[in-house]
Amino acid sequence: MTENGISVIALPRSGDIANRASLRRTNMGLILRHLRGHGARSRTQLSLELGLPKATVSNLVNELVERRLVREGDLERDGAIGRPRQAVHLDGATICGLGVEISVDYARTIALNLRGDLLLDRRITITPGQDSGAVLDAVAGLIHDALTGLRADGLDVTGVTVATPGEVDRASGTVLFAANMGWTHLPVIAGLLRRLPQPTPPITLANDTKLGAIAEYMLAAPHGIHDLIYLTGDVGVGAGIIADGKPLLGAAGIAGEVGHMPLDLAGYPCACGRSGCWETMIGLNALMRHAADPDDPVCDPTRDLEDRIADIRARADAGDERTLAALDRIAHGLGLGIGLLIDVLNPRAVIVGGYFALLSDYLLTTTRRIVNERVMAPRAGGCEVLTSTLGFTSAARGGAHAALDAVFDDPGSFTAPLRGSR
Amino acid sequence: MTENGISVIALPRSGDIANRASLRRTNMGLILRHLRGHGARSRTQLSLELGLPKATVSNLVNELVERRLVREGDLERDGAIGRPRQAVHLDGATICGLGVEISVDYARTIALNLRGDLLLDRRITITPGQDSGAVLDAVAGLIHDALTGLRADGLDVTGVTVATPGEVDRASGTVLFAANMGWTHLPVIAGLLRRLPQPTPPITLANDTKLGAIAEYMLAAPHGIHDLIYLTGDVGVGAGIIADGKPLLGAAGIAGEVGHMPLDLAGYPCACGRSGCWETMIGLNALMRHAADPDDPVCDPTRDLEDRIADIRARADAGDERTLAALDRIAHGLGLGIGLLIDVLNPRAVIVGGYFALLSDYLLTTTRRIVNERVMAPRAGGCEVLTSTLGFTSAARGGAHAALDAVFDDPGSFTAPLRGSR
Structure with missing residues (x-):
C-alpha cells in the first residue's frame, strides 16, 4: 500500500494477518x-x-x-x-459496552449499544482528596449498578473500559501516575474486580484523553476526517491523537503529553518544576491568574469547574475588560500551541474540549487567526479548529466504544440477545 | 486489535482487506x-x-x-x-529499486536490491541557482545512466522514487513549494519522463526527509524500534515520523514541519516572517551566527556545507571558545525541541541527520541532558537520541526502498531475473 508517495512499510506483527x-x-x-x-x-x-x-x-x-x-x-x-x-x-441494539470515567470530582458511566445509541449516562460526585480505596468503592458501586440495570434490561455487556487521567499501564490495569488524583502505582482494575461480584465482563483501563479522542473520532469519521487531535484542558492540558484512523500511542503508550511543550521560555513557572510550559499559558490556572485576583471566588479550586467558568462567562458577557483580556491571552496561547501541533501532525481537525469548549465562542476566533498565522502550510494545511460537542462525556463514551471492540474484532463470537430473553 | 488499552478502530477503506x-x-x-x-x-x-x-x-x-x-x-x-x-x-539479488535525491547542490542515485545490498551509489554536483530545466536535464541523465547500467547487469528495476525537499504532491508528481530550490509548482516527474527514453519503470515523487525516515526505519526495525523521528538540519530543519511502523503523513501528507515550531517567542526573526521558530535556534544559520562574524568564510553560503562544518569542527577541536559556546547553544535548542517532540509522539528513538550528525559528538551529550530534563516521562519515555549513520544517502536510500514496495505489495507479479539472462 502506498500513500502520498511514501510506502507503508509496517512490519507484520504476529497474528496481524488473517489466515483462511x-x-x-x-x-x-x-x-x-x-x-x-x-x-x-x-x-x-x-x-x-x-x-x-x-x-x-x-x-x-x-x-x-x-x-x-x-x-x-x-x-x-x-x-x-x-x-x-x-x-x-x-444493529446490535441489545449488545453494549460500558465506559467508566474516574475524574477528580466525579465518576461517570455511559453505555452505548453496537449501533451507538446511548443506553445509560450516570454521574456521581466524588469528594476530591478522598483516599483511593473510597474512590474505588464508589466507582465499583456505580459499575455494579450499571451492570445490574443493563442486564435486567436483557442487554449483553461485552466489556467495561475505565478511563482515568494520567499514565496508565494497560497490561496490569494500573494507574502509574496521575498527579491530580494523587495516585501512584494504583492497581485500579484489580481494586475494582475485588469489589465487584463475579463474573463481570472483561474490564480494561485506558487514559481518559485517549478515549476522548476515540469518541470524537466516531463522530468525525463519517465526515471523512481520519486525522485529528482532541485537546482537553482544565488545570492540565492533554491531547489524544488519531492518525490515519488509528490512535497514535507512541512506543510506550504515552504520546500526546502536550501540556509541557516549552512555548514561553521566559514564562511562568510550571507545577512540573520547569517554566514556560504550554499549561502555564493556557491551563485553567493561567486563565484565573489573568482574569482575577487570588482571593476572587472564581479562583477557588474547591468550587465546581463549570460554576467557575460560568462566572467567567458572565463577566465576559458583561464586557468586563480584565476578563476579556484574559480570554484573549488564552486564545493566543491556544493558537500558538495548536499551530505547532498542526505543523507536526498535519491533522484535518483539532477538536477542543475541557474548559476551552465551555468558552469556545470567546476563544476560537482569535485562536483560529493565530493558527492561520503560525502554521507553515496555507490555510493551516486544511485543518479546522472545532469545539467538542461531547462536553464531559467524551472519556466515558470513548470507553464504551472501546469496550465494544471485542464485537468488531470477532463478530462470530457474539449474538445480541432477543429483547426480553432474560 | 487492541493496543495499550486503546482500541484500534481504523475504518476500512476500499480495498484494504484481502479477499480470498x-x-x-x-x-x-x-x-x-x-x-x-x-x-x-x-x-x-x-x-x-x-x-x-x-x-x-x-x-x-x-x-x-x-x-x-x-x-x-x-x-x-x-x-x-x-x-x-x-x-x-x-533474496531478490537481481531485482532492485532506484532512489534519486535532488538537493540544492547535488543529485544522487542509489540502487538497492530486494535483500538490501547496495548496487549503485552515484553523486553529481549541481550548481545552486540553476534554472529547473537544467537541473532536470542533469537528473534525467543521472537516472538514464543508472537504468542503463543496472539493466546491462541483468537487473530488473521495479521503480524509481525521486526525493526532493519541500512540499510535494505525489498524485501529480509535482513539487508544490521548495524554498531552497526556488521551485513552485514544478512538475518534476513529467519533466523527467519527457527527458528519458521510454519505457522507464514507474517514477514517483516524495519528500526527502520522509524518505530518509524510511531508510532509518529499515535499520531500526530489526532492533525492535517501530516509532521514530528522523530529524534533518541544514539551513532548514525537518522531520520524518514513523509511528507504529508506518510513516506518519498527516491529512494532506505534510506532517513533520517542525522547523517553525515557536520555541523562543522573544527570539530571532525567521526567514518565514515569524520569529522564534526552532529553525532560528538550531538551523545552520543560527550556528554560524553564534560561531562567527558574517564575513568569516564559514558563513559563506556558496561554500560546500561539509567543508564549512569541517572548519567549525577544527575550531572546536582546537578549543575555540566562541565555537564551543555556539555548539552548546545549538545543543540546548536541539534538546528543547526534541524533548517537545518526544512529549507529543513518544518515539523509541530520535535520529539526527544533516549537519547535526556531522557534529553529534559535540552536540548530543548536552542535547540528551536537556531532553531528559524536559520530557515529562521518566528517562525520556524510553527514547534514545541517536546519530544517523547514513550521512547524506538517507533520502536516496529511502527512495530505493520505496521503489521496491511494488514487490512487497504483490510478489506474485515479480520474478527476479537469472544472472546473465539479459
Missing part, C-alpha cells in the same frame, strides 16, 4: 466497522466498497443478521423511480 | 516483509510468527523460491546437537 480460518471473522468485522463509519449500505455497496465478492458479502451479512448485529431495512430511493433498495443497517 | 483472491498475494508479501524486518527464518518460525498454517507457509515459500525472491540456506545450529535447520533468506 480467521478470514470470515475479519470480514464480518470489516462489514460492521464499515456500517459504523459510513452508515447503512446495500449489499452491493458493501461489495464494491470493501472489495469483497457479492456472494461473500451476502453470506456474511446473513450470519450477521442471524446474530442480530445488523438488520435489513429500506434505504432511501435512488430518485423517484424503482423500488427502494434493501439496506443493511448496524 | 488476493490473500495469497498478501501473505507472500507478509513473508517477504517479515524476512526483511527480522532476518532469516525457518518455515516453522514463519508459521508461528505470522500466524499462518505451516502448509500455507511452505506453499508460499515454494513460489517465492521459484521467483528467486527468497532462497533457502543454512541457519545457525540451535546448540551443538542436531542438524542445522533450513532457513528462508530474503
Whole structure:
C-alpha cells in the first residue's frame, strides 16, 4: 500500500494477518466497522466498497443478521423511480459496552449499544482528596449498578473500559501516575474486580484523553476526517491523537503529553518544576491568574469547574475588560500551541474540549487567526479548529466504544440477545 | 486489535482487506516483509510468527523460491546437537529499486536490491541557482545512466522514487513549494519522463526527509524500534515520523514541519516572517551566527556545507571558545525541541541527520541532558537520541526502498531475473 508517495512499510506483527480460518471473522468485522463509519449500505455497496465478492458479502451479512448485529431495512430511493433498495443497517441494539470515567470530582458511566445509541449516562460526585480505596468503592458501586440495570434490561455487556487521567499501564490495569488524583502505582482494575461480584465482563483501563479522542473520532469519521487531535484542558492540558484512523500511542503508550511543550521560555513557572510550559499559558490556572485576583471566588479550586467558568462567562458577557483580556491571552496561547501541533501532525481537525469548549465562542476566533498565522502550510494545511460537542462525556463514551471492540474484532463470537430473553 | 488499552478502530477503506483472491498475494508479501524486518527464518518460525498454517507457509515459500525472491540456506545450529535447520533468506539479488535525491547542490542515485545490498551509489554536483530545466536535464541523465547500467547487469528495476525537499504532491508528481530550490509548482516527474527514453519503470515523487525516515526505519526495525523521528538540519530543519511502523503523513501528507515550531517567542526573526521558530535556534544559520562574524568564510553560503562544518569542527577541536559556546547553544535548542517532540509522539528513538550528525559528538551529550530534563516521562519515555549513520544517502536510500514496495505489495507479479539472462 502506498500513500502520498511514501510506502507503508509496517512490519507484520504476529497474528496481524488473517489466515483462511480467521478470514470470515475479519470480514464480518470489516462489514460492521464499515456500517459504523459510513452508515447503512446495500449489499452491493458493501461489495464494491470493501472489495469483497457479492456472494461473500451476502453470506456474511446473513450470519450477521442471524446474530442480530445488523438488520435489513429500506434505504432511501435512488430518485423517484424503482423500488427502494434493501439496506443493511448496524444493529446490535441489545449488545453494549460500558465506559467508566474516574475524574477528580466525579465518576461517570455511559453505555452505548453496537449501533451507538446511548443506553445509560450516570454521574456521581466524588469528594476530591478522598483516599483511593473510597474512590474505588464508589466507582465499583456505580459499575455494579450499571451492570445490574443493563442486564435486567436483557442487554449483553461485552466489556467495561475505565478511563482515568494520567499514565496508565494497560497490561496490569494500573494507574502509574496521575498527579491530580494523587495516585501512584494504583492497581485500579484489580481494586475494582475485588469489589465487584463475579463474573463481570472483561474490564480494561485506558487514559481518559485517549478515549476522548476515540469518541470524537466516531463522530468525525463519517465526515471523512481520519486525522485529528482532541485537546482537553482544565488545570492540565492533554491531547489524544488519531492518525490515519488509528490512535497514535507512541512506543510506550504515552504520546500526546502536550501540556509541557516549552512555548514561553521566559514564562511562568510550571507545577512540573520547569517554566514556560504550554499549561502555564493556557491551563485553567493561567486563565484565573489573568482574569482575577487570588482571593476572587472564581479562583477557588474547591468550587465546581463549570460554576467557575460560568462566572467567567458572565463577566465576559458583561464586557468586563480584565476578563476579556484574559480570554484573549488564552486564545493566543491556544493558537500558538495548536499551530505547532498542526505543523507536526498535519491533522484535518483539532477538536477542543475541557474548559476551552465551555468558552469556545470567546476563544476560537482569535485562536483560529493565530493558527492561520503560525502554521507553515496555507490555510493551516486544511485543518479546522472545532469545539467538542461531547462536553464531559467524551472519556466515558470513548470507553464504551472501546469496550465494544471485542464485537468488531470477532463478530462470530457474539449474538445480541432477543429483547426480553432474560 | 487492541493496543495499550486503546482500541484500534481504523475504518476500512476500499480495498484494504484481502479477499480470498488476493490473500495469497498478501501473505507472500507478509513473508517477504517479515524476512526483511527480522532476518532469516525457518518455515516453522514463519508459521508461528505470522500466524499462518505451516502448509500455507511452505506453499508460499515454494513460489517465492521459484521467483528467486527468497532462497533457502543454512541457519545457525540451535546448540551443538542436531542438524542445522533450513532457513528462508530474503533474496531478490537481481531485482532492485532506484532512489534519486535532488538537493540544492547535488543529485544522487542509489540502487538497492530486494535483500538490501547496495548496487549503485552515484553523486553529481549541481550548481545552486540553476534554472529547473537544467537541473532536470542533469537528473534525467543521472537516472538514464543508472537504468542503463543496472539493466546491462541483468537487473530488473521495479521503480524509481525521486526525493526532493519541500512540499510535494505525489498524485501529480509535482513539487508544490521548495524554498531552497526556488521551485513552485514544478512538475518534476513529467519533466523527467519527457527527458528519458521510454519505457522507464514507474517514477514517483516524495519528500526527502520522509524518505530518509524510511531508510532509518529499515535499520531500526530489526532492533525492535517501530516509532521514530528522523530529524534533518541544514539551513532548514525537518522531520520524518514513523509511528507504529508506518510513516506518519498527516491529512494532506505534510506532517513533520517542525522547523517553525515557536520555541523562543522573544527570539530571532525567521526567514518565514515569524520569529522564534526552532529553525532560528538550531538551523545552520543560527550556528554560524553564534560561531562567527558574517564575513568569516564559514558563513559563506556558496561554500560546500561539509567543508564549512569541517572548519567549525577544527575550531572546536582546537578549543575555540566562541565555537564551543555556539555548539552548546545549538545543543540546548536541539534538546528543547526534541524533548517537545518526544512529549507529543513518544518515539523509541530520535535520529539526527544533516549537519547535526556531522557534529553529534559535540552536540548530543548536552542535547540528551536537556531532553531528559524536559520530557515529562521518566528517562525520556524510553527514547534514545541517536546519530544517523547514513550521512547524506538517507533520502536516496529511502527512495530505493520505496521503489521496491511494488514487490512487497504483490510478489506474485515479480520474478527476479537469472544472472546473465539479459
